[in-house]
Amino acid sequence: MVNKTLAGKVALVTGGSRGLGTATAIALADQGADIAISYVASEEKAAAVVGQLQAKGVQAIAIKADQGDPCASEPLIRQVVEKLGKLDILVNNAAVAWQGKTIDDPEIDNAAMDRQWAINTMGVIANIRAAARVLPDGGRIISVGSGLGTRVAFPGTTDYAATKAAIVGYSKGAARDLGARNITVNVVQAGMMDTDMAAGSKDKLPPIIMASHAIQRYATVEEVAAAIVFLAGPGAGFITGSVIDVSGGFTA
């Protein structure tokens, strides 16, 4: 029998209806974890992912929760505990990437930038706060960042990059706060992936962006999910307050 490293664990993957979130939910389920996914709009896609996960023999549910609403985190975490019995692993994956204009561009939509902060940063923080109260000793918190959180290599991405840099700082502090309970808190900084978020960018990328990667291609979602599963697993119990780049050397 294959040893499943996460059998008996319950994981919440935010934004599990598409892209990296779906790949992460599947990879965690492959290791035996029961899974909750959240989504904001893609009800049918979320239901399809739940079906895929259940077909693997684990429990799976989907919960609609807008990460841009500061009041949504508590009920999200509470529903996971009520429906799946507990929460062992929080994966903060949901985010938006509204980029393209420099901060002095009169056309920049500052209200959208503020909403991006609400989703990518304040929503992640609210999830961590709510999860911290219910996670057992040895629990795991993994947030998905971006290579842009470390290295802003081109203009037009200030707010997005900063939302991702902020969760690195918060995760380091949370690692200190929760270390006494052996709860680990880490960030996986993804490189470019060919998901909806990056839709259409592949052929339009300025050559300098791809040239600034040591490995000059997009990441697969499975490559990034593998790092998240590792941090969720028993082999990563002494890794906390860390940032793991899965970005093809973009930050090298």
Ligand SMILES: NC(=O)c1ccc[n+]([C@@H]2O[C@H](COP(=O)([O-])OP(=O)(O)OC[C@H]3O[C@@H](n4cnc5c(N)ncnc54)[C@H](OP(=O)(O)O)[C@@H]3O)[C@@H](O)[C@H]2O)c1
């Ligand atoms: N793609 C890249 O090149 C890239 C590069 C570096 C880092 N990342 C990071 O990787 C993570 C996953 O990105 P992805 O490419 O898989 O994105 P994606 O394909 O656009 O999927 C985004 C997911 O987040 C959910 N979401 C968006 N806004 C939400 C909100 N307000 N409340 C709750 N859920 C919300 C979406 O739910 P709905 O389906 O319901 O809309 C969807 O499940 C993100 O943290 C992103 O910043 C991506």
